[in-house]
Amino acid sequence: MRNAVIALTLVLVLGALVAVLLLGGADPSAPAPGAEDPAAPVGAASAQGRPSQAGGAGGRQDLAAAAAAPASPAAAAAAAPAEGGRFLEGQVVDEQDQPVSGAWVISGVEGEPVLTDADGRFRIALLDLRTYRGGRNLVAWREGMEVAQTWAREDDPVLIRLRADAGAEVQVARYGDQAPIAGARARAVVRAEPLGADALLEQTRWIEIPMALKASDVDGAIRVPRGQDYVLWVSAEGYDDALGGLWGADDERFDGVVLLRPHALLRIGFVLADQTPFAGAQVGFATGDPVGTTDAGGWVVIPPLARGGYWSLRVVRDGLRWMEFPDEPETEMADGPLAPGTRIVVNHYPREGRLETAGRGAPADYELASAALNEDWGESAIPDPTDAAEQLLWAPVAEDGAFRLEQGWQSERTILIVRRRSDQRVVLQQETAGYGPYDLTLPQADVATLRFLSQPPELVEGAEVQLSREDAQDWASWIEAPPVQAGVSVIALEPGVYDVSITLAGRRASFELGQLRMPPAPHEQEFDLGLLRTLRGSVQAGGQPVFPCTVSLYDNQGFRMRAATDAGGRFSATGVPAGELRLRLRPGDPWLTEPGRPERPVPAGVEEHAVRIPVGFLQFTAAELGEVDRGRIRVQRLPLPEAGRSSNYWGEAPRLPSLGAAPVTVRVTPSLVRFHVQDDFHSLVPEQVEVREGQVHTVSLAAHELGLLCVRLRGQRGWFRAQVDVAASGATPPLAADQMQALRSRWESGGQPFLVRYALEPGQWGVSVRGPIVPQWSGEESEALAGEDAVWEGTALVRKGQVTTVWIDVQDGGGLAGETEHER
Known part of the structure; x- marks a missing residue:
């Protein structure tokens, strides 16, 4: 895979x-x-x-x-612009959809910042890199505005919206x-x-x-x-x-x-299996961050960036390339295998043996490489021989089948990869055992002729064909067949069962076509995609076009395709099956996301389909937020009560619009909208609004200052639970837990645990703590710190902008005592 x-x-x-x-x-x-x-x-x-x-x-x-x-010649050649001039074009606008001129736009691939023109438009010349054909990240910024990011695809209209800041x-x-x-x-x-x-x-x-x-x-x-x-x-x-x-x-x-951190040195060392220092080697991490070059003793200084965690470490000297994988990914280096003075053994050695082709040509027709085998995310080869074959170091096989790999990628687990030199197709991947020599035998393979039919037939021309073998290891299961030419793709396959899928050339339409059962003999099989159509449509919300918006189309037979709306809310998809489809939307505006991203049917045979997203409206007027940092105001959307909790929201959370003297209206799909401050001492009024289709709700946010009440257990470590009731002085019954704003922990100093922590209205509050007090994740046999009859009751004065802590002590006899303290 x-x-x-x-x-x-x-x-x-x-x-x-x-x-x-x-x-x-x-x-x-x-x-x-x-x-x-x-x-x-x-x-x-x-x-x-x-x-x-x-x-x-x-x-x-x-x-x-x-x-x-200057860049290196090899890298410069790899990053050369595509012939014919491929470009990524788009526009930067503000929250009122007005063009933003003079904004910087940066592609994470091309790297050179470009400025938007008077209409907010930009144009980036693309590099011809296969890896990023699917798209790239864009970052945009202008003075007085936030930094924004979007994922951009070459064939889609690109819109970046900047907020005043x-x-x-x-x-x-x-x-x-x-x-x-x-x-x-x-x-x-x-x-x-x-x-x-x-x-x-x-x-x-x-x-x-x-x-x-x-x-x-x-x-x-x-x-x-x-x-x-x-x-x-x-x-x-x-x-x-x-x-x-x-x-x-x-x-x-x-x-x-x-x-x-003040300057400090942290050194680790590298040695070969015979304890010879591995000098002159480049050391780096899979995140792409370099560490340095080992000195004559094999030592290298670890810079600050490398003192946190890592999932793999690479050590390279010329063709000797070693991957080290920690037992625990992202291990802290100060406490784990890369503590100061650690020496890592680079057990890199020649891999030699003999290749038997079993009648599949002469041994000299093949070449070999080695790759490190990683167990994270499923077993995988690094570098991957399918997508990153150019990163492997290939060595020829002698006429008698003998091979010897002096160089290459290795790790504690290493695989050998054999490919045919004529078409560079991988024919064998096998994990090594021991120090060799290794006997490799190519499995029997015969010609599979795969025929693809469609109406019109030209839609399958140039399509990519993917095969996945069911009984293969993850790192050896994925096979790419030659692109379809004249409706045919021909490939040599071993006997077995393969899942077949196809992706139409230049489109985002993919089809899962079922299984190919390859016998130990030449075999032909036909796959019929049927009648394909072009589906055009529109997406609107509140009578206005929805842009940008991703339109996902699919059916029950394995068809998948994505399209995107343009500035008029229009989309077009060619290569769509003629039967009934299902459609899902993902608007770029998080306010328009629907709970659960509901499916919508697309009738069979139609060529034009309009989609309407139901919306209500929130009209924000001037807010009275006082000292509250507007950047810390968060918006959460939940399904309406009648929808139940099973439906959730996909995508990013919506952002509060920039609020000024003039009202600001946003379209919102029906939902329960909640407002809160990422601040321990403020709440917002109103806290929530029910938005229903067709209704306009006016919202004027106001900040309300609170105090923080914490009930903590003194002299203990870990997490504990008890029955804690809090009530306004003289109020009955006690305040329910869902009426109090539970806050994340910011006062964990000393490891002494919280029982509860709430943001409350300033004033006198009654607090009751009842046993048993037991570890949070205790079993039935866990010993309680205090029994069921243990009780402490008292009062606590909650003040604006301050923390009031009630410390609970468990006494020798099992009783409870309490003490209140205040801090700003």
């Missing part, structure tokens, strides 16, 4: 940003119009690389200088005591996708967003634009660089503080 490089690409492009933030530091270098030279040592002053820690303060590199450095403060502080650091510099960067043919060796590229940020003030504060799709590269004299940022609405892991 093709999951090795897919998983690696996800880590590189999507997951790596989060991972690096958790690592606590990085040293981005600026982009060049190409990738770095994989042969260049990591410690060198390379445009895409990262200098060694000894290379300067904090191991930093000047972005301007890096941007001016007054910015927010990020605090730069010293790790440990969190003392503010003045004079720290920050640069806004986005992570670029790899460009080179050998993505496993290519080092991280960073693209700087052209924005001027002031140094941190005496309180360590830097004002930055909001946005979850970029990071801040923060540096200060005497400290290691770190990455941080203002994460998005639903991410609570980052609280706007970037912690810098």
Whole structure:
């Protein structure tokens, strides 16, 4: 299965940003119009690389200088623009759909920022890279607006909507005591996708967003634009660089503080199996982040970015390429296998043996390579021989079948890959056992002639054919047959059962066509896609077109296709089966997302189909928010009570529109809309609104200041539960739990657990704690700290903007005592 490089690409492009933030530091270098030279040592002053820690303060590199450095010839060739001029075009607008001129738009693949024109339009010349044919991430920003991101496909209209933004403060502080650091510099960067043919060796590229940020003030504060799709590269004299940022609405892991660690060295070593130091090797991580080059003793300094977690480590010296996988992915290096002084054994050795072709041509017609075998995400080969064959190091097979692989990718588990030299088709993948020699025998294979029929017949021309063998290992199950020509695809297959699917050329239409049972003899099989049509349609909500919007079409026979609306809400899909279909929508506007993304039928044979999304309207008027940071206001949408809880919402959460003197109206699919502040001391009025089809609801948000009441258990560690009732003084019955705003934990210091924590109206509150007090996830035999008859009752004064803590002590006799304290 093709999951090795897919998983690696996800880590590189999507997951790596989060991972690096958790690592606590990085040293981005600026982009060049190409990738770095994989042969260049990591410690060198390379445009895409990262200098060694000894290379300067904090191991930093000047972005301007890096941007001016040339790319390697190989990477430049790989990143050459496509002949014929392929472009990605789109428009940037504001919340009122007015064009935004002078906005920067950056593609994570091409890297060079471009400016929008007077109509908010932009045009990016695309690089001819097969990996990114499906699309790429775009980041956009303009002064006074948030940083926004969207996934853009070459054939779809692209619309990026920017929100007005007054910015927010990020605090730069010293790790440990969190003392503010003045004079720290920050640069806004986005992570670029790899460009080179050998993505496993290519080092991280960073693209700087052209924005001027002031140094941190005496309180360590830097004002930055909001946005979850970029990071801040923060540096200060005497400290290691770190990455941080203002994460998005639903991410609570980052609280706007970037912690810098004082300079420190952490070294690990690498040795060969005979304990010889593995000197001169490049060390890096699967996230694309380089570490450095090992010295004569095999030692390398781990920079700040590598001190968090990792899922694989690569060690490369010329053709000797080793992958190390931790027992626990994302292991903390300070506590796990990469503690200071760790030595890792690079058990790389020649793989030799003999290949028997079993009548499938001469041995010299084939070549071999080795790949590391990773058990994460299912067993997968790294590099993947299907999608990343150019990353493997291929060696010829002698006429007598003998082979010897001195070079290649290896790990504790290694597979050998055999492919035919004439068409570069992989014919065998086999895991090695022991130190060899290895006897490889090609399985019997015969010609399979696959015929594909459709009306009109030209729709299957050039289609991609995919086969998946049922009884194969994950890393050996996926096979790509030659594209369809004159309705036929011919491939040599081993006996077995294969699932067959086809993707129409230049379209997003795929068909699961059933099984091919390949006998031990030549075989022909016909697959009929039937009558295909072009389906055109429109998507509207409240009488207005919905753009952008993804339209997913499918049936019960394995057909899948996606289309996209244009600015008029129109879509067109060619290659659609003539039978009845089902349709689902995914609007780009989160306010228009429907619970559960309901299916809509598309009648058989129709060529025009209109879709109407039911909506109500929220009209926001001027808000009275006081000191509440508007960027911390969150919107949650739930199904209406009569819809039940089984239906949920897909996609990102909606954002509160920018509120000014004039009312702002948004279209909303019927739902229960809730408003809350990501702030422990405020609530919003109204807290929720029921939006129903065709109705207009006026909302004027107002902030209400609260206090925080915590009931905690003193002198214990872990999680415990008890019956805790809270009631306004003199009120009966006690306040129900769903009437109080439960808050996430921010006061876990000392590991002393919470029993409850609530944001409440200021005033006197009665608190009752009753046993038994037992561990949160206890079994029936777990010993209780206090029995059922243990009771403490008292009062607590909750004050605006303050934390009131009721400390519960379990006494020697099993009784309970309580003490109240206040803190700001």
